[in-house]
Amino acid sequence: MATSTDNEARVALFQSIGLNEQKARETLKNQEVTRALEATINEARKLLPKENQISKSIGNLLYTLSTRSKQQIYKLHGHLIKYICEEKIKNEPQLLAAIEYLLSNPVEPVDLKALEEYAGIGVTVTPAEIERAVESVIEQNKAKLLEQRYSFPIGTLLSEVRKQLKWADGKAVKTEMDVQLLDLLGPNDRSANNAAEKPKVAAATEKAKPTTTTNTNSDVQENGQVRSFADLVGAALNFHKPGENYKTEGYVMTPKTMELMKEHLKQTGGQVVTRFPPEPNGILHIGHAKAINFNFGYAKLNNGICYLRYDDTNPEKEEEKFFTGILDIVKWLGYEPYKITHASDQFDQLYEWAKELIRRDLAYVCHQKGDELKGHNVAESPWRNRPIEESLQLFEDMKNGKFAEGEATLRMKCVMEDGKLDPVAYRIKYAHHAKTGDKWCIYPTYDYTHCLNDSIENISHSLCTKEFQARRSSYYWLCNALDVYCPVQWEYGRLNLHYTVTSKRKIAKLITEGIVNDWDDPRLYTLTALRRRGFPPEAINLFCARIGVTMSQTVLHPDMLDACVREVLNVTAPRIMAIMEPLKVTITNFPSTGVTELTVPNFPADESRGSHKIKFDSVIYIEKSDFTENPAKDYKRLAPNQPCGLRHANCVLTVQEIIRDSNNEPIELKVTCAKVTDEGVTKPKGYIHWVSHGNKCEIRLYDRLFLHQNPDDKKEVPGGFLTDINSKSLTIHSDALVDDGIKNAKHFDKFQFERIGFFSVDPDSTNDHMSSSREIIKENHNHNIDDDTDSIKDEQVRRDIRVLSARLTDMKERFMNIVQKINEDAVGYIDQTSDEDGTSADDSNVETTVNQKDNDSNETSNIDDDDDDSEEDQTNKSPMRIRMSQLLIESIIERQTRHNGYLKHLRQYPKIMQYLVSNKPSRTKISLRHVDSFIKEHVDKNPTEKIYDEVSNEIQVIRQKYLKNRK
Structure with missing residues (x-):
């Protein structure tokens, strides 16, 4: 470990090549860069006539070499250091080209002639050549320049000059371009024009707002296919x-x-x-x-x-x-x-x-x-x-x-x-x-x-x-x-x-202890268990694609996987009606002498996708929970003095008589029915599902196997994972009834039981014994059916809290990865796209901190070429900073487009969405002024924590709603 004295000596060494003290100390935080820069400076000193005469221009290049090169060509650095000290490598483009050549040819002996030719080593571009090239390019674009003035994308002009003079110094080209543009166009009045245009931006934002509320999800197609990983x-x-x-x-x-x-x-x-x-x-x-x-x-x-x-x-x-x-x-x-x-x-x-x-x-x-x-x-x-x-x-x-x-x-x-x-x-x-x-x-x-x-x-x-x-x-x-x-x-x-174990040893222990049945028990998160539970492979692939690939360990809430399953099944699982706890209902004035057949759509939102027949008779069965003798004020289902509608039957039931067992519990209801369209019939407040002549089925409802989020954590579960078992992880309804839509179903076929959830036909089903396992509870959007179901509303709110909590963690991870991605790709991206923003990638007025060099991040900077520039001016001039800003916004826009449903919560953040809405139409016309303003306000204050806090606040709001519902 380096001592304080050693570090002070290194700070002095780094300052000797032009780094200011702050930059020198920041460099010490990265041990690899520190070692490389120290070795590079010492080697350069051996080659220069006087030990301490490392000019600022040479220091810039030595620093760039140390931060942009890679370990596998460190042994070849001597060639480049020699060229730098002899001033045959004069600028960053030449140096980066030389590094690229050595990375592609990383073995001795180095073909120096080929290296010099590839990197333009020894080539000198005179100021007169730069002046002529800039003049030529401006002349070619003179008409548009006079028309658009400083709104013209100046980066395209710089790019044209670089094509003609590949090894010209970027700063010299930019300076000459500025001088000739000033001579042609006069002072830049662009800032005044921008100020005048502000109301238009606001108006465009206001106009575009309605489009942001559309909840589309391009990841899942109508046939259930998902975009690939x-x-x-x-x-x-x-x-x-x-x-x-x-x-x-x-x-x-x-x-x-x-x-x-x-x-x-x-x-x-x-x-x-x-x-x-x-x-x-x-x-x-x-x-x-x-x-x-x-x-x-x-x-x-x-x-x-x-x-x-x-x-x-x-x-x-x-x-x-x-x-x-x-x-x-x-x-x-x-x-x-x-x-x-x-x-x-x-x-x-x-x-x-x-x-x-x-x-x-x-x-x-x-x-x-x-x-x-x-x-x-x-x-x-x-x-x-x-x-x-x-x-x-x-x-x-x-x-x-x-x-x-x-x-x-x-x-x-x-x-x-x-x-x-x-x-x-x-x-x-x-x-x-x-x-x-x-x-x-x-x-x-x-x-x-x-x-x-x-x-x-x-x-x-x-x-x-x-x-x-x-x-x-x-x-x-x-x-x-x-x-x-x-x-x-x-x-x-x-x-x-969370809420599971994946260790083979621990799963084997669960099996031998009789807690689960086998490796495919639906309460486990083995892939065979998820398949048996009815999770479609497309949903699992979508889940893997959504979480992406990161370097950090990811621990996610199971509700995130459930959400992907729900998205796929919502467009692939036919709807049928099922009764888990049947209550007999006899319709005393049934309008037909025999059994009536009704045609029910498999997908009510799109009847073109097929239908199935169900029977409607004088005896039907409803859920016990859909009838109560003591309804709450906002209760909307069946009660002695409150009629209720039947799904798909177009009729309203009214209770006449309650038949009870020896414990005074209702076992049958005598009711009358009337068509909803009959004169004098009041439209019911709610509708319930039902089954007549149902198919007997065993329904298994699975819950989490473990009580705590991390059953392996000794702090949460001191007794070990075997003591954390949820005794209610499996509930079996042996006398359930399902309508005829389930006939001829094969193993693993999936259905949505209306108002209950998504279910899959279990592989242990036979012709004589049908069994079905619930995969996940469906999200309840059918407010006319179940608006007032307190228990389901409570479950929905709990689920919302779980999903948002999971999204909170995942969103924090995602934005950290975005920022990391920006750091890794910024420099290369500048070279490719600087033409769009009118900023030279070779601008020397760049100062960035040295970040860790892990994961091939390409951090670099030149060193304080203009001492008179203020820190604010340096930031505003920095093409890397502007491009990093642009990359962040583009990353958000890209994820907003791909995962509109998932990232819809971003719409809760007005400042972020104001930027997105006003700039989303064209990624190539992003206003750099707005980007920089956005970055200063959001990114510099740690976007991860800011968004993390805002999602936390959203969760608190939902919790408050939940408490209110409970009351």
Whole structure:
């Protein structure tokens, strides 16, 4: 750890090249940039005549080199530092082009002639050349300039000049452009015009307001198909191109890297190649759905291929049902593997490579026990330096069964990213393997197998969850140690849900304790359980797409998944009527002598989508809860003195007599009926559903299995997850009745039981015994049916609170990711789009803070070129700041367009929506003045916390409504 004295010395060193004290201290916060900049300055001092004569222009370039370059070409920096000190690299465009060249050719010896040609090194653009080029471009656009004056997009002019003079200094070009425009047009009166136009913006905002209330959702189509994972999050994936592994941050280069890369590209044809590598020792859960979507979706997005590879290296835990179950789920989610492989397919090759590691003195046989190897502070093995031949013989003895389990392991001589020393490569297991039988008694570990299987299958992008980040260093080390092709490992945040456990061990415990029935019990969040519960695969894929791909660990509320299920089923599940707790009703004046058939639409909002027949007779059944003898003031359903309508029957019931059992409870109602259209009949306050000649059905209502949000948290649940079971997680209605719409239904067919929720036909149903499981409670929008149902209203409010709470957490995560994305992409985006905003990407008056360099973020700046500029002027002039502002707004607009239903809560924030409404029509004509004003007011005050607080306030409002309803 650096001492205070060391840091002060570094601050002085950084100030010597032109950084002000604040920037120098900010730089110290990033250790990687600090090390790179310190080394760069010291190297430059060796090349300059006088130690302290690093000019400000050279200092700018040294700083840019240290912040924009990547680790894998640090060893080549000497060439660029020499060019900078000799002033052959004069400006940032030349330097960035030189960096790009080295990233594409990262091996010695460097072709200096090709480098100089590619980056314009040594090329000098004179002021006279700049003057002539600017004059020429202005002359070509003179007519439009005189007409539009400073409203003309000046960036297009700068872009034209850059095309003619690629290596010209950006600041010099901008200065010359300003001078010639001033000469042609006179002073810039644009600010006065903008002030005069303010009322028009306000008027446009007012006019556009009604359009923002439309609640459309483009993610779910009428046929229930959803936009793919790739469609929804593909734009956020900024991975390397196949064959450009070496451009990835942290990738390790060797003298053979480029040769191996060429062979890799020859075999893959430049395709993206991914893999989904589950262990076949349990059933996949909701977290795996994200991994499946990510691996298959990213390959599909790039016209690539994805393997399904079983990581079958733990023979004692693997069963055939898990192999078939995993494939079944992958196909159920809509994906087809390019090829199905097994880690065990390569056991022979892996064994040979293990012996090669020993021969290279990079692995050894160790006799430390398992307990001694646990944790991170493991002492160095006393057998680490044993002779190579001895380790080779002992490893052979391990393979031949001469050691008991635990007596010997093969360990690799490397240090993992988390500091763990010498990970195990092979261990002894006397267990029958599902695929190789009893051929082997030594089995490779994940750390050894995973990267080598990736190499064999020519994986271009090895995608894994964040907990494997600590293994990235050993992943690269092992491939390079054996001189085989090395893929790139990319990590992303794991998906977890509240109110559940996904650990295979814990689920197995729930099964053996009899708390749940099996891996597909609908109260679990395994994918087989969700399928049995009736969750459509499209909804699960939509959920994975909605949450996207982030680096942080994600723990979400189950209501977010329910919302996706509801969106899909709302357009795919036919409506039928079902009675869970039947109350007999006899219509004494039934208008027909026999049974009447009614035609009921499957989707009342769109009758063109089919219908089904139901029977209507003098005896019907209604829900017990739809009748009360003591109605509240605003009660609208059936009561002794209050008629009520019947859904789809066009009639009104009036109670005449109540028949009771021995406990004085109503068991039958005698009623009369009248058509709603009859003269003198008052329109009923409410309508209820009913069934006549119903089909008997067992209905199972599932609730959360656990009482607490995190059953694994010892603070919440001191006794452990087994003590947190919700005893009311399953309610069974054995005597339920369902109308004829359910006839001929097949297993997993889904329906919406009117006023109750969405249900799925359970796979244990038979022709004689129908059973159905409720997936989720539907959202209640049919106010004419159930406006006054207190219990359902209470449940609706509770659900609103849960959903909003989940959205609160997710929205905070999303906006943090937006800001992170801005930091990562800002510089590259400026170069591509600065033409739109009239600002030069090469403007030297840029000052930004140095952020952490993780995740390939490309932070950079030039250093205080104009000391006289105020901090405010610097901010306003900064093209990076303007573009970051624009990117943030575009990100919000994009998400507003894609997820209009989900982000409809943004409409609650007038200041944000005022900006969105006034600028949404054209993303290329965004008013930078408005953007900057918006950023200063919202982003600078931490947008994440601001939106977080506003959503919190919204939840409080709903809670107050809930309390009011309860009263």
